[in-house]
Amino acid sequence: MVRRVFGDGPFAREKRVTALGADGTLRPLFPHSWAPAEHHFGGPAVEIGQSLVYAGTVHHGQGLQPGGAYTVRRSLDGAVQWQHRTDHPATALDTDGDTVYVADNSGTLTALDAADGSVRWNVELEVGGVPTAALSLAVTPRGHVLIRTVDGRILECAPRP
Numbered sequence: 001m002v003r004r005v006f007g008d009g010p011f012a013r014e015k016r017v018t019a020l021g022a023d024g025t026l027r028p029l030f031p032h033s034w035a036p037a038e039h040h041f042g043g044p045a046v047e048i049g050q051s052l053v054y055a056g057t058v059h060h061g062q063g064l065q066p067g068g069a070y071t072v073r074r075s076l077d078g079a080v081q082w083q084h085r086t087d088h089p090a091t092a093l094d095t096d097g098d099t100v101y102v103a104d105n106s107g108t109l110t111a112l113d114a115a116d117g118s119v120r121w122n123v124e125l126e127v128g129g130v131p132t133a134a135l136s137l138a139v140t141p142r143g144h145v146l147i148r149t150v151d152g153r154i155l156e157c158a159p160r161p
Contacts, residue, residue, distance in 0.1 A: 037061070044093045046100070048114055051075045053100050055090030064089070071102050073117060082117030086110075092137040094145070101145050103134030109147065109157060121160055127153055 038058045045054035055071045057064055069089045073081040088104035095101065099120060100112040110122040125132050125147065132149040139145055143159040 041089075043090045046093060046095050048073070048095055048097060048100075051081060053093065053095065053114075055093055055102060057089045069104065071100065071112065071117075073100075073114070084110075084112055084117045084119070092134050092147075094137050094139045096139045096143055101137060101139060103137050103147065105133050107131045107133040109134065109137075109145070111160070123157070125149065125155065127151070127155070 037060060039060075041057045041059070043055035043057070045052060047053075051073055053071065053073045055069070057069045059065070059068065066087050067085045069086045070083055071086075071090060071093065072083045075081060084102075086104065088106040088108065090102050090104050092103045093100060095114060098114050100114050100117075102110045102112060103125070104110070107125045108122050109125055111120040112118065113120055125134060127149070132151050132153070134147045135150055136148045137145055145157040147155040147157060149155060
């Protein structure tokens with residue numbers, strides 16, 4: 001079992017990311033925090049091959065700071081393959097294996113290259129000229145992105161080059 005303690009004294013804490021093993025037991029994968037002074041809050045996640053892409057936010061005592069929201073891809077040994085920082089927490093993400101689609105609470109849908117995390121494109125979500133934000137999303141077998149919005153709608157985003 002991998003365990004890591006962050007900080008010292010009575011407020012030291014242990015953080016682990018766990019996975020459900022084939023036998024139904026939980027096993028730790030890697031520590032969730034990169035620095036002892038950071039407080040992370042988890043978000044959505046998806047597996048790609050032998051890696052995990054997940055989103056979250058990091059707070060430094062003063063709440064969410066600019067660039068404090070992230071999407072990161074890590075191999076199962078914990079090595080960071082890429083990281084994408086933004087100002088707005090992710091509300092949903094999914095992948096088709098080549099692209100990671102991330103929706104955030106500002107109403108933006110961003111497509112990241114799954115191999116290196118670079119931004120392929122982004123779009124502001126709106127219905128009839130009115131901005132909205134995604135609660136969840138799913139990539140269909142045809143490569144379309146279905147988006148469930150906070151106002152109860154389902155939007156479809158066609159694949160882009």
